[in-house]
Amino acid sequence: MGSRSARRRVAGLEVNAPTPALLHAREYEGGEIRFVIRGEPASKSNSRELVTKRWRDEEDRPRSRPMFIKSDKARQYERTALLQIPAVARVELLGPVRVTMRIFYASERPDLDESVILDVLQSRYVTVHRNGRDVRECVRRGIYANDRQVYEKHITKAFDRLYPRAEIVVEPLTPEQAALAFETTPGAV
Numbered sequence: 001m002g003s004r005s006a007r008r009r010v011a012g013l014e015v016n017a018p019t020p021a022l023l024h025a026r027e028y029e030g031g032e033i034r035f036v037i038r039g040e041p042a043s044k045s046n047s048r049e050l051v052t053k054r055w056r057d058e059e060d061r062p063r064s065r066p067m068f069i070k071s072d073k074a075r076q077y078e079r080t081a082l083l084q085i086p087a088v089a090r091v092e093l094l095g096p097v098r099v100t101m102r103i104f105y106a107s108e109r110p111d112l113d114e115s116v117i118l119d120v121l122q123s124r125y126v127t128v129h130r131n132g133r134d135v136r137e138c139v140r141r142g143i144y145a146n147d148r149q150v151y152e153k154h155i156t157k158a159f160d161r162l163y164p165r166a167e168i169v170v171e172p173l174t175p176e177q178a179a180l181a182f183e184t185t186p187g188a189v
Contacts, residue, residue: 033089033143033170037081037120040106040164042074043113074116081120082140090141092123093170096151096178097144100169104160112157117166118147143170151178 054064070078099121101114123142127134144150151173 031171033091033168035084035086035089035168037084037117037166037168038163039077039080040110041081041103041113041116041166042071042077043111043116070116077116078120081117085120085143089143089170091143092138092141093144093149093172095149096173097149098152098154098171098173098177099150100154100171102156102158102167104158104163104165104167106159106161106164108159112155114153114155114166117168118150118153121168121170122147 050066051069052064053067054062057063099114099118101117103112103114103117121143123138123145124140125136126139128137129135
């Protein structure tokens with residue numbers, strides 16, 4: 001599958017850039033995607049911040065609601081991790097995948113939490129209003145479209161005080177491997 005050039009608007013800017021072809025996991029022939037992200041990931045679950053989102057409705061009345069967001073450390077890790085994902089790895093697999101990670105922490109204190117890394121690996125979309133309707137538009141290709149595609153994951157915690165990092169391997173699953181993920185063990189509830 002080749003790529004084609006398309007004129008499109010991304011985040012309010014009109015760009016003329018190649019549009020990479022989307023690959024179903026079964027069509028990706030590159031085998032595994034392997035790379036390293038330097039830095040220690042923040043735990044997403046233990047470091048949420050409560051903020052108040054404020055906006056005005058259609059009648060210009062002020063509205064607000066509380067919501068939880070990722071911590072500053074988690075957002076900073078996302079920004080630096082995004083820069084470290086190789087461009088050739090951003091193939092946006094569309095089928096089921098297996099993710100294997102060895103996460104090296106600088107100390108034994110942090111909990112093992114791969115959720116921020118899984119978020120970083122997925123494509124990012126925004127909703128834009130076009131021709132009278134809302135349309136989702138991809139603003140950043142990821143290794144896979146959504147982390148719901150991860151059918152199998154192997155996560156290992158390790159320690160390296162001088163070089164904290166995450167060693168990541170993403171592999172597309174064959175239809176047979178994906179079917180095994182749905183099979184239940186006899187006698188299981």
